[in-house]
Amino acid sequence: MATSWTQPALELASEARGWAGVWTLTYATGLALQRLAAMEGWDDDLTLTYAGLDVALATSELAWADPSEPVQAGPVDLGPLAPLERQAAIGVVVQLLGCDLELLSTLVTDSTTSGRRVLSGTRALGLLIGAERSLRTGWS
Amino acid sequence: MSVTYGTLIRRAAQEVALGSVTLLSDPPSSPEAGRDLLAGYHDLLRALARHTDQLLAPHLQPGSPLPPSPDRIERTALALADELTHLAGGRSLTMHPSADENHWRGAGLAVGAAGDLLATHADRSGLPRSPDLLEGLSSRDVRHDALAHLGDLTATVLGSADELTHRLVRAGLFPSKVRSLLPDSITAEVLARESSQHRGPGIEIGLDELRTARPAIDRTHPLAELGDRMAHLRRYAWVATQATFPSVDDLKVFAVLGVAVHTHAEAVARRTPNPLGNERPLGDVDGTLMPRSRLWRAVATGLQPWQTAERANPAVVGHARRVRALLAEVAPLGDQWTGTGVAPVREVVQALRAAVQVTDAIGGWNAATLDGLPCARVTMPARALTGDQVTNDPTLAAAKLADRRVDVPASGYRDLRDAYAAVAGKPDSRTGGLEPLLTAQLEHARGGSGLVIERE
Numbered sequence: 001m002a003t004s005w006t007q008p009a010l011e012l013a014s015e016a017r018g019w020a021g022v023w024t025l026t027y028a029t030g031l032a033l034q035r036l037a038a039m040e041g042w043d044d045d046l047t048l049t050y051a052g053l054d055v056a057l058a059t060s061e062l063a064w065a066d067p068s069e070p071v072q073a074g075p076v077d078l079g080p081l082a083p084l085e086r087q088a089a090i091g092v093v094v095q096l097l098g099c100d101l102e103l104l105s106t107l108v109t110d111s112t113t114s115g116r117r118v119l120s121g122t123r124a125l126g127l128l129i130g131a132e133r134s135l136r137t138g139w140s
Numbered sequence: 141m142s143v144t145y146g147t148l149i150r151r152a153a154q155e156v157a158l159g160s161v162t163l164l165s166d167p168p169s170s171p172e173a174g175r176d177l178l179a180g181y182h183d184l185l186r187a188l189a190r191h192t193d194q195l196l197a198p199h200l201q202p203g204s205p206l207p208p209s210p211d212r213i214e215r216t217a218l219a220l221a222d223e224l225t226h227l228a229g230g231r232s233l234t235m236h237p238s239a240d241e242n243h244w245r246g247a248g249l250a251v252g253a254a255g256d257l258l259a260t261h262a263d264r265s266g267l268p269r270s271p272d273l274l275e276g277l278s279s280r281d282v283r284h285d286a287l288a289h290l291g292d293l294t295a296t297v298l299g300s301a302d303e304l305t306h307r308l309v310r311a312g313l314f315p316s317k318v319r320s321l322l323p324d325s326i327t328a329e330v331l332a333r334e335s336s337q338h339r340g341p342g343i344e345i346g347l348d349e350l351r352t353a354r355p356a357i358d359r360t361h362p363l364a365e366l367g368d369r370m371a372h373l374r375r376y377a378w379v380a381t382q383a384t385f386p387s388v389d390d391l392k393v394f395a396v397l398g399v400a401v402h403t404h405a406e407a408v409a410r411r412t413p414n415p416l417g418n419e420r421p422l423g424d425v426d427g428t429l430m431p432r433s434r435l436w437r438a439v440a441t442g443l444q445p446w447q448t449a450e451r452a453n454p455a456v457v458g459h460a461r462r463v464r465a466l467l468a469e470v471a472p473l474g475d476q477w478t479g480t481g482v483a484p485v486r487e488v489v490q491a492l493r494a495a496v497q498v499t500d501a502i503g504g505w506n507a508a509t510l511d512g513l514p515c516a517r518v519t520m521p522a523r524a525l526t527g528d529q530v531t532n533d534p535t536l537a538a539a540k541l542a543d544r545r546v547d548v549p550a551s552g553y554r555d556l557r558d559a560y561a562a563v564a565g566k567p568d569s570r571t572g573g574l575e576p577l578l579t580a581q582l583e584h585a586r587g588g589s590g591l592v593i594e595r596e
Contacts, residue, residue: 027521038437038438044403044474045473046399049399049437052440052444053392053396053440056389057389057392057452059447060389060447060451060452064451067449076521
């Protein structure tokens with residue numbers, strides 16, 4: 001089921017490149033999760049709140065390795081959420097997170113990536129994997 | 141749950157009493173046993189002297205004028221400490237502690253532990269490590285009360301000197317040796333009596349409930365562990381108020397903690413409306429717990445776009461993560477009530493009530509941290525600004541269109557300050573964009589059936 005987030009999320013994922021792209025995807029995912037968590041009755045089990053925090057911490061980890069990243073990346077917001085089913089909106093976020101994880105995994109395993117970035121990227125990866133797992137568990 | 145200062149001092153008093161009783165009922169029967177008993181007695185006098193010095197140590201009196209000028213009561217206590225050191229000698233006689241229980245040594249250990257507990261709250265340069273010492277030893281009344289209690293304890297210990305002398309001689313020690321090791325303590329007794337007379341009601345509100353600033357985590361029981369970790373988080377929330385460059389990520393973690401604690405408390409309150417079996421309910425679910433939970437969510441949502449260069453304190457993240465797991469274990473969300481297997485409902489309720497109180501304190505300190513954030517270090521993407529926030533500011537509006545990163549505008553701080561004030565139950569400062577949400581919560585609370593969560 002398409003939501004008002006589906007198209008912006010697709011564009012975001014398709015345009016994401018390199019570390020700046022990872023930061024953008026991660027930041028956007030964090031904002032989206034907090035928006036979802038703030039919806040009345042959508043986060044009774046706290047999954048969205050906890051995942052949102054993990055993603056926020058991952059965002060800071062990514063910025064830690066290169067503080068200039070957030071400036072270059074041009075952060076995005078998926079925009080206000082139209083009234084729609086919780087499941088569909090979470091589905092968009094899970095897909096976004098999946099793209100983020102894929103891109104980040106490629107970057108941290110790239111032999112040309114500096115050690116500092118590999119480490120901060122791997123820490124962020126751990127946080128994002130945890131967020132994705134809890135979202136998938138709550139979603140399915 | 142870690143031990144309190146008051147518990148340790150009471151323990152010392154009990155050991156002193158047992159020491160006197162044992163001296164009568166089970167006196168030393170050999171010179172070796174006599175020497176060991178005497179060594180324990182001396183160790184206790186030294187511990188009392190050291191503790192008096194600690195109570196008056198400048199570095200444990202943060203906020204006091206430096207150097208502190210002792211008043212008459214404090215000068216008496218210092219003179220007593222000198223006298224006790226003279227009586228006990230500088231070095232412990234304990235060579236090979238006997239297997240027999242030595243209650244005076246036990247009392248000395250308890251007094252020493254109480255001093256160690258105080259020492260965890262400040263570093264040697266006088267910088268406080270916790271919020272509690274500022275409310276404790278900085279107050280002259282609290283210091284006087286603690287000194288009076290110590291004077292009382294010392295007077296009691298010294299009251300055994302004559303009997304101890306008698307028993308040591310009976311045990312086979314030479315009278316001249318005993319006299320040299322147990323010199324006349326009348327000066328100390330006078331000073332101890334004088335010290336003990338300045339006792340007020342303050343100990344109960346002063347140091348009695350003071351715990352170590354960094355309690356060991358009791359992992360043998362989930363409720364104990366929950367209390368210990370919340371105590372650590374409470375201290376870290378205060379530490380953040382002292383930081384030069386606080387991290388907004390810490391504030392995000394604390395906000396999620398606030399959501400979690402209130403949501404789990406709400407779940408338990410709904411299932412067990414009156415678990416204590418008396419007239420006192422856990423708290424008003426609709427009037428307090430749920431609105432507070434939503435307000436913490438508002439804080440978390442407001443903070444999400446914010447960024448600082450400083451990452452979260454790993455200790456804050458770690459403790460909060462473990463608290464989440466513990467809450468799920470002892471007070472699961474949803475319909476099931478599996479927590480009953482972990483602990484009696486009454487204990488779960490008490491632990492949650494305590495946790496809610498800790499989040500109240502954390503909220504207050506988080507608000508102070510927010511006020512101390514250097515604005516130039518806190519940025520956010522302009523696209524995360526709301527329409528209201530940019531309407532009257534062409535610069536922000538342009539930044540939003542151009543997708544730039546900006547310093548968080550004043551309106552963002554105002555909204556968050558409002559949310560923190562509301563979380564703390566003080567929505568007086570409402571001025572910003574969260575007004576509709578806060579108003580709705582207050583209306584809801586007024587229309588609710590009643591009570592605010594019980595505070596103990």
